Amino acid sequence: MFLSLATTHRPATDLGFLLHKHPSRVHETELPFGKAIVFYPEATETRCEAALLLDVDPIGLVRGKGRGEGLLDQYVNDRPYAASSFLSVALGRALRTAMTGTSRERPELADCEIPLEARVTPLSIRGGGEALVRSLFEPLGWSVQIEPAPAVSQDGASSYVSLRLAGTARLRALLSHLYVLIPVLDDDKHYWVGEDEVEKLLRRGEGWLESHPSRDLIVRRYLIHRRALTREALERLAPETREEALEATERPSSEDTLERPLRLNDQRLSAVADVLRASGARAIADLGCGEGKLLQHLLRERWLERLVGLDASARDLEWAAKRLKLDQPGGPPEGRVRLLHSSLTYRDRRWEDVDAAVLVEVIEHLDLDRIPALERVVFGAARPATVVVTTPNAEYNALFPNLEGGAFRHPDHRFEWTRVEFRAWAERVADAYGYRVAFDHIGEVDAAVGAPTQMAVFSQGASA
Known part of the structure; x- marks a missing residue:
């Protein structure tokens, strides 16, 4: 799976200071399930692009401490090889300092909104299709472009897309949006989801999740539909809607x-x-x-x-x-x-x-x-x-x-x-x-x- 982040802010190479990764080097981060590699396909004064390539190791999956269903799922479906919670974990580890929104060398730039572009591929659309992707990112101010990914089924229909986001924002905001919403689109996690996930969601969603029109859906999917955790997160995000939060966790599926x-x-x-x-x-x-x-x-x-x-x-x-x-x-x-x-x-x-x-x-x-x-x-x-x-x-x-x-x-x-x-x-x-x-x-x-x-x-x- 592949994620790239680019800017046309001048000088564009300041992106290296925001990401805490020098453009002239290849940066590798070891993960329990593989390796995250950050490199720069382009680094000029007018445009700079950093790419995060996630190489998933099947043997590493077995050694990992994932939640129960994750162990088998890692072998019998394609989630580990499409953008999923694996990519969010890689973001949190390889770009940890960038996600805090700080930069020692360019502190004023870290607080500024700059032109940004992100590409994610392949991204699953099986849990709601293109409409769901747009409903998650467009309310956050991102321009969304979606193209079918090469993987296709026998009838010619693609199960995946390449997603391109463009807009002006703080880099921290873009990273937080991707961190939360990529596993929301996948509607699953490769690891056990416990109470600490609520804290993680609230921290990464601070400043945007509480007012998002798809807030309840995001919370339910991020917490893999665990009712107690969903109730807690929704109550803390909007205490005045406690009853609505309780009802949302019990709501039947559309098919029902x-x-x-x-x-x-x-x-x-x-x-x-x-x-x-x-x-x-x-x-x-x-x-x-x-x-x-x-x-x-x-x-x-x-x-x-x-x-x-x-x-x-x-x-x-x-x-x-x-x-x-x-x-x-x-x-x-x-x-x-x-x-x-x-x-x-x-x-x-x-x-x-x-x-x-x-x-x-x-x-x-x-x-x-x-x-x-x-x-x-x-x-x-x-x-x-x-x-x-x-x-x-x-x-x-x-x-x-x-x-x-x-x-x-x-x-x-x-x-x-x-x-x-x-x-x-x-x-x-x-x-x-x-x-x-x-x-x-x-x-x-x-x-x-x-x-x-x-x-x-x-x-x-x-x-x-």
């Missing part, structure tokens, strides 16, 4: 809000349970189990002998364990439910002996270029007798009055398929891996656009 009047989630769980019951499965894996709602529903079924819940988010697995009362009085017998921290796109033999696998509203959260890997893991390696897949029907979105045209039901959705697209994908997978597939719908059917949720049930055997 859209679908709640239809009771669609309840209908999905019941429909999937009916299919599994009819299949005769006794051991079932819920792939992408999230907070365990389907597992909780299935626990009521006496015919089930064993359940496995798998998810890449340790935070969601913690909530699932609480929901299911694992290892608690009144919870399921030992061994009946097992939660696994794992990725859907990497083979994991710990769940491959199940009779059925379920992906309820999961595939749309994966980039399209990761779908083939999921197919190989589920249909090729594990090969359960039954696989159930549900996903939104994109055509039905036109009937949601509060959903803008072309928008997805959830900001984390990478795509939403029409009925034709979903059928084409399922039939191709069934043919490739020796399954037959049947289709059904969930929710009330509209004559023009179909049902809100579509479902495919794969069964082993030659295609009909």
Whole structure:
């Protein structure tokens, strides 16, 4: 990942005094997960540019003391190689003195607003897209330019952008904005988030965060949606809005809000349970189990002998364990439910002996270029007798009055398929891996656009 900072202030080489890094040298900073390298591609009187290149070491990741879910995530997704909390840590270490806003040689310049430009690449836009990027930086006075980054999915859509910011400000302000908002865009951290993160957020956000129109969103994402920490930060930022802060931490997702009047989630769980019951499965894996709602529903079924819940988010697995009362009085017998921290796109033999696998509203959260890997893991390696897949029907979105045209039901959705697209994908997978597939719908059917949720049930055997 790459960050550059430039100025046309004269003499532009004074940027070296602000960054405390001499333009004629290459500066290296060792980090727990790799190395930060600062160098100057350009250093003239009229323009000076400093670049921070972050070289992530996969072995260093293992040796690091990251939070629980970070360890696996560092191997099974691309967050460490796109702008993320890794880059914020590198900023804090390699440019520590610059972030304090002081300069021994040019103290008056450190207090001045000067023309600045920043470039960040690659930057993830999967958590809200270009609109989210603009909503975070433009209120702070930055001119925003966004270009697709080279990494593209199979359908030609880029999951990343190159971001360019331009404006006039103190260098400290620019560094603070980047430090906070880059992990906000990534919507995750590679390390454990505790109470000290609240202090860090308030310190870096001093003077701008309390009045930012997206303040609540920034706080929730920076603190990885930990309710108690979010409440504390919002109360300290704006004590007069304490009740609003409490409500914000409990607010349901946009997808829940859209679908709640239809009771669609309840209908999905019941429909999937009916299919599994009819299949005769006794051991079932819920792939992408999230907070365990389907597992909780299935626990009521006496015919089930064993359940496995798998998810890449340790935070969601913690909530699932609480929901299911694992290892608690009144919870399921030992061994009946097992939660696994794992990725859907990497083979994991710990769940491959199940009779059925379920992906309820999961595939749309994966980039399209990761779908083939999921197919190989589920249909090729594990090969359960039954696989159930549900996903939104994109055509039905036109009937949601509060959903803008072309928008997805959830900001984390990478795509939403029409009925034709979903059928084409399922039939191709069934043919490739020796399954037959049947289709059904969930929710009330509209004559023009179909049902809100579509479902495919794969069964082993030659295609009909």
